[in-house]
Amino acid sequence: MASDTTRRLILLRHAKSDWPDVPDRDRPLAKRGRRDAPRIGRWLHEQGYQPDVVVVSAATRTRQTWDLVAPELGGSPAVHFEPRAYAASALTLLYLAQELPARYRTALLIAHNPGLSELAASLAAPPESDRAAGPAATGPAVKDSPRPAISLPTAAVAVFEFTGDWPSLTPGHARLTNLTTPADL
DSSP: OOOOOEEEEEEEEOOOBOOOSSOGGGOOBOHHHHHHHHHHHHHHHHTTOOOSEEEEESSHHHHHHHHHHHHHHOSOOEEEEEGGGTTOOHHHHHHHHHTSOTTOSEEEEEEOTTHHHHHHHHHHSOOHHHHHHOHHHHOHHHHHOSSOOOOOOTTOEEEEEEESOGGGOOTTOSEEEEEEOGGGO
16 A cells, blocks of 8 residues: 655765776765765755665765765764665666665665766656647647756755655656755855
8 A cells, every 4th residue: 555655855966076096986076076065965954855764875976975965964864875876777776766665754865877867857757648648638848848857967966755655656756846056055
């Protein structure tokens, strides 16, 4: 039985990384990333976006992003360092969200592009059935642009809300409620 609970999924792309001669997974944050991550953490706190659970890619730059965001949030969410989130596709990231236990109402997912931006665009897009119905059902704007362009630069945040349990989170069935970047702050 599905829950009518409103859930919130916060997508955060890791902060700006450096490019030293190390494997991609081991790249650290750049100076700008170390400056931007706490700013985004403060913004999340000011907006009241307190996660119950945080899923962090196992890469160095995502872990460092979380380490700088966490003190700004307050609270002590459950944190999972998830190897599957590294270089993950939008579908894999969606599966990670769908696997979350029902006890969590707000989740923060810290991961990478292009998967994160693709997930954001798919969550905000109208469902396939609405697009197929044409302009009478959805209006010309939906027909002309079936998938919203959501690009998440480094340290950008997209906040989505939907009703139901985590397994019911599917493309087109979440509402984008906020989108910000460090440059917006």
